[in-house]
Amino acid sequence: MDNVFHALSAPVRRLIIDELCERDGQTLFELCSRLTMRHQVNLSRQAVSQHLDVLEGAGLLHTRREGRYKFHDLDLEPLHRAVDGWLVRPTDQDHR
Amino acid sequence: MKIYITSVFVDDQAKALAFYTEKLGFVKKNDIPLGQASWLTVVSPDAPDGTELLLEPDGHPAVGPYKKALVADGIPATSFAVNDIQSEYDRLVDLGVRFTQPPTQMGNVTTAVFDDTCGNLIQIVSQPS
Numbered sequence: 001m002d003n004v005f006h007a008l009s010a011p012v013r014r015l016i017i018d019e020l021c022e023r024d025g026q027t028l029f030e031l032c033s034r035l036t037m038r039h040q041v042n043l044s045r046q047a048v049s050q051h052l053d054v055l056e057g058a059g060l061l062h063t064r065r066e067g068r069y070k071f072h073d074l075d076l077e078p079l080h081r082a083v084d085g086w087l088v089r090p091t092d093q094d095h096r
Numbered sequence: 097m098k099i100y101i102t103s104v105f106v107d108d109q110a111k112a113l114a115f116y117t118e119k120l121g122f123v124k125k126n127d128i129p130l131g132q133a134s135w136l137t138v139v140s141p142d143a144p145d146g147t148e149l150l151l152e153p154d155g156h157p158a159v160g161p162y163k164k165a166l167v168a169d170g171i172p173a174t175s176f177a178v179n180d181i182q183s184e185y186d187r188l189v190d191l192g193v194r195f196t197q198p199p200t201q202m203g204n205v206t207t208a209v210f211d212d213t214c215g216n217l218i219q220i221v222s223q224p225s
Contacts, residue, residue, distance in 0.1 A: 023198075027170020029209070030197050037202035045169065068167045069196050 007058035105154035106214035172219035
């Protein structure tokens with residue numbers, strides 16, 4: 001859970017999640033292009049790669065190798081797990 | 097000074113010529129035997145005297161790791177302009193061309209990226225007229 005919230009704490013990583021929500025299976029090049037062209041976020045390829053590693057460490061992103069290519073897919077399950085069951089007030093519980 | 101030629105490193109010149117002419121629609125301009133390889137260039141059919149694309153053999157040991165690293169990260173070796181990127185995408189997909197990125201709006205241009213089957217990714221771009 002700490003990993004998930006830490007990963008979400010950086011605005012650029014939330015942008016990456018937004019972009020991957022649009023379509024799974026993006027290359028590093030595509031993600032870099034989207035950040036630059038759509039959001040004017042000019043980070044080096046290495047910096048974007050490091051942000052992807054943080055998201056992957058939190059389980060929010062998976063990498064997939066297909067032959068010679070490497071694609072990135074989003075996984076929001078860890079976020080749902082982190083939020084579900086947290087901050088449940090007694091009145092909410094009555095309705096469950 | 098002007099750019100008259102640019103190049104991509106290909107793993108097989110005959111295969112590359114077939115792909116770049118039959119699938120992409122370029123036209124062969126020069127095919128001059130030079131030892132084991134050829135000086136092999138193609139041009140755009142609407143600009144036969146325009147910039148040539150050299151299909152250059154990739155035998156040098158430095159080229160393999162270079163191409164492999166670019167492809168793994170999805171980085172195109174070069175970029176070509178098209179008028180209607182969606183119809184070009186559909187046409188190439190029908191011909192069995194593998195895309196790593198379908199047409200995607202990137203600011204005021206739309207780009208897509210495909211595999212040239214010779215070891216490179218190629219970007220196509222449609223720019224606002």
